Amino acid sequence: MRALLVVNPKATTASARGRDVLARALGSDLKLDVVETERRNHAIELGARAVADSYDLVVVLGGDGTVNEVVNGILRDGPRSDLPALAVVPGGSTNVFHRALDIPRDPVEATGSLLDAIREGRSRRIGLGKANDRWFTFTAGLGLDADAVRAIERARAKGKAATPTRYAVTALRRFFIGTDRRHPALTLERPGEEPVPGLFVAIVGNSAPWTYFRSRPVVLTPTASFDTGLDLVTLRKLRTAGTLWAAGGMLTSKGIRGRATDIYTDLQEFRVVADRPVHLQVDGDYLGEREAVTFTSVPAALRVIC
Numbered sequence: 001m002r003a004l005l006v007v008n009p010k011a012t013t014a015s016a017r018g019r020d021v022l023a024r025a026l027g028s029d030l031k032l033d034v035v036e037t038e039r040r041n042h043a044i045e046l047g048a049r050a051v052a053d054s055y056d057l058v059v060v061l062g063g064d065g066t067v068n069e070v071v072n073g074i075l076r077d078g079p080r081s082d083l084p085a086l087a088v089v090p091g092g093s094t095n096v097f098h099r100a101l102d103i104p105r106d107p108v109e110a111t112g113s114l115l116d117a118i119r120e121g122r123s124r125r126i127g128l129g130k131a132n133d134r135w136f137t138f139t140a141g142l143g144l145d146a147d148a149v150r151a152i153e154r155a156r157a158k159g160k161a162a163t164p165t166r167y168a169v170t171a172l173r174r175f176f177i178g179t180d181r182r183h184p185a186l187t188l189e190r191p192g193e194e195p196v197p198g199l200f201v202a203i204v205g206n207s208a209p210w211t212y213f214r215s216r217p218v219v220l221t222p223t224a225s226f227d228t229g230l231d232l233v234t235l236r237k238l239r240t241a242g243t244l245w246a247a248g249g250m251l252t253s254k255g256i257r258g259r260a261t262d263i264y265t266d267l268q269e270f271r272v273v274a275d276r277p278v279h280l281q282v283d284g285d286y287l288g289e290r291e292a293v294t295f296t297s298v299p300a301a302l303r304v305i306c
Contacts, residue, residue: 085302208222232264
């Protein structure tokens with residue numbers, strides 16, 4: 001089996017020593033090539049290269065952002081049965097996608113688990129989402145959460161770590177001083193349904209938990225799954241007490257709650273339009289501002305070895 005190991009050298013746990021240990025371990029079972037990412041979106045090119053060069057497997061050592069880029073490279077021309085499979089070894093600070101697949105958090109244990117899966121021929125096909133033309137594995141969002149991601153990326157550019165605590169503090173700060181909480185910008189459009197205007201936030205989930213706060217799972221909706229359509233949460237109000245109470249439900253297994261919260265499950269396609277540019281994020285990567293995003297669920301889009 002020919003495999004391409006894509007390493008993000010800036011990932012939290014992707015040290016040169018760890019990379020070499022992983023490469024030696026995988027090299028015992030695979031015909032392995034190793035390449036490091038050099039810039040943002042480089043992993044998209046590497047995923048596309050794996051397709052063009054007929055690799056059987058792409059292994060990612062990095063966080064959710066690197067995984068997202070590799071997935072977008074592999075699926076650049078859409079799903080096919082002959083595309084390389086994906087495997088992941090955690091290298092980021094949160095590693096939501098890895099944990100959603102029940103992959104061990106320790107890179108050494110994850111590598112051992114991956115080798116067992118390869119030897120035993122274990123794999124599964126998972127459904128993914130698309131935000132316009134951008135694939136995502138576990139989440140996408142328009143509004144406050146994307147604004148917080150943007151602020152975190154600016155902090156990272158200054159050398160600050162993207163920790164769960166920093167994200168929580170940043171989200172609260174943007175809620176109080178960076179968000180228009182009086183004039184909702186978003187409208188939800190679904191095939192065959194009346195538009196739903198007056199929305200402040202739209203968050204899409206493709207797995208549960210939605211993310212983690214340190215070791216604690218954060219649940220957007222408990223029904224989100226790689227085996228179903230997309231779940232969507234919208235907020236019609238951003239009052240302080242109500243929003244904080246609604247978000248508190250995400251620290252339980254039941255997920256977000258509240259009278260101003262609407263939850264839609266197992267959606268195949270929908271569109272969110274805005275009357276002014278709003279922030280967009282996918283898998284924790286900030287993609288800029290958009291005035292319209294079409295979200296699509298694509299079943300069995302990718303084969304994952306885990």
